[in-house]
Amino acid sequence: MTDQTKTDTAQTGPAGLVGVSTEPGAKKPDPILVADSITRTFGGLTAVDVEHVEIQRGAITALIGPNGAGKTTFFNLLTGFDQPNTGSWSLEGKSLKGVAPYKVARLGMVRTFQLTKVLAKLTVIENMRLGATGQKGERIWAAPFKFLWGKQEDEVTNKADELLARFMLDKKREDFAGSLSGGQRKLLEMARALMVDPEVVMLDEPMAGVNPALKQSLLGHVKSLRDEGRTVLFVEHDMDMVRDISDWVIVMAQGKIVAEGTPESVMADQRVIDAYLGAHHDTDLSELDEARLEAEVEAEIAQEEDSK
Ligand SMILES: Nc1ncnc2c1ncn2[C@@H]1O[C@H](COP(=O)(O)OP(=O)(O)OP(=O)(O)O)[C@@H](O)[C@H]1O
Numbered sequence: 001m002t003d004q005t006k007t008d009t010a011q012t013g014p015a016g017l018v019g020v021s022t023e024p025g026a027k028k029p030d031p032i033l034v035a036d037s038i039t040r041t042f043g044g045l046t047a048v049d050v051e052h053v054e055i056q057r058g059a060i061t062a063l064i065g066p067n068g069a070g071k072t073t074f075f076n077l078l079t080g081f082d083q084p085n086t087g088s089w090s091l092e093g094k095s096l097k098g099v100a101p102y103k104v105a106r107l108g109m110v111r112t113f114q115l116t117k118v119l120a121k122l123t124v125i126e127n128m129r130l131g132a133t134g135q136k137g138e139r140i141w142a143a144p145f146k147f148l149w150g151k152q153e154d155e156v157t158n159k160a161d162e163l164l165a166r167f168m169l170d171k172k173r174e175d176f177a178g179s180l181s182g183g184q185r186k187l188l189e190m191a192r193a194l195m196v197d198p199e200v201v202m203l204d205e206p207m208a209g210v211n212p213a214l215k216q217s218l219l220g221h222v223k224s225l226r227d228e229g230r231t232v233l234f235v236e237h238d239m240d241m242v243r244d245i246s247d248w249v250i251v252m253a254q255g256k257i258v259a260e261g262t263p264e265s266v267m268a269d270q271r272v273i274d275a276y277l278g279a280h281h282d283t284d285l286s287e288l289d290e291a292r293l294e295a296e297v298e299a300e301i302a303q304e305e306d307s308k
Pocket residue numbers: 042045047065066067068069070071072073074
């Protein structure tokens with residue numbers, strides 16, 4: 001395919017997802033991230049066994065599934081924090097196999113981390129500067145990490161301050177990250193990830209530990225990432241969030257992708273309900289039931305309107 005035809009036919013963002021198949025591994029019109037035959041075993045347990053997956057550029061994709069489905073392990077594999085037993089995966093067509101996490105971050109894909117004890121002992125601005133290195137933190141904590149930003153110190157600090165203002169954390173600049181509320185920590189995790197100006201932002205349970213009052217504001221921040229043209233992939237148990245902001249949902253169970261689709265179609269999918277029923281879960285199943293009911297009612301209304 002020539003570049004010209006690619007530009008003509010490729011449909012970027014949420015619009016491109018209309019009409020995409022809901023079978024696991026469904027092809028997307030403009031995938032930015034593609035993975036094939038990824039497996040990861042721990043002893044006798046196969047934690048991840050993903051045959052094929054494509055992530056649409058410029059859209060918000062949720063990765064859901066019951067506890068132990070392999071979501072976090074899959075995130076770690078894609079971002080180089082863990083190595084699979086088999087498989088290949090690429091960002092913008094460039095293989096990421098064997099690429100170190102900080103290089104993956106510099107290539108344009110970064111994941112958030114829950115604030116660990118080490119990061120909690122750093123101030124907010126120090127956390128942001130560390131974000132510029134694309135590192136998780138622990139590994140370089142032993143070293144005097146100031147050298148890592150060295151000459152570009154001013155540039156890095158300016159960028160950090162801009163992001164802190166955007167995420168309304170500027171007043172917390174000199175506070176220890178450990179003193180932040182659950183919601184503020186999530187904002188910091190997101191702001192920190194943006195220090196490398198990534199194409200793909202991977203959020204690990206962005207709503208965990210966030211009080212309801214802050215949830216809307218957090219949702220707004222996630223949507224703003226998409227509005228800037230970035231691709232967002234997030235793991236989440238909070239079905240309200242999944243329904244509110246996802247353009248596409250990928251469902252994992254026992255290491256495999258079992259279904260894909262829009263939030264409405266996925267929540268009404270029997271394969272998804274079975275996956276949750278067959279496993280221990282944090283998700284309130286009544287939310288799935290509610291979503292299914294809503295989808296059925298919507299379908300009925302649409303049918304009625306069609307027959308008018
Ligand atoms: N380092 C490890 N050593 C051994 N087993 C592991 C390791 N990491 C993950 N597992 C196992 O792999 C499986 C998948 O775990 P993973 O954390 O990826 O699931 P998850 O979908 O993210 O779950 P949750 O929603 O509860 O966070 C689980 O059975 C888990 O116990």
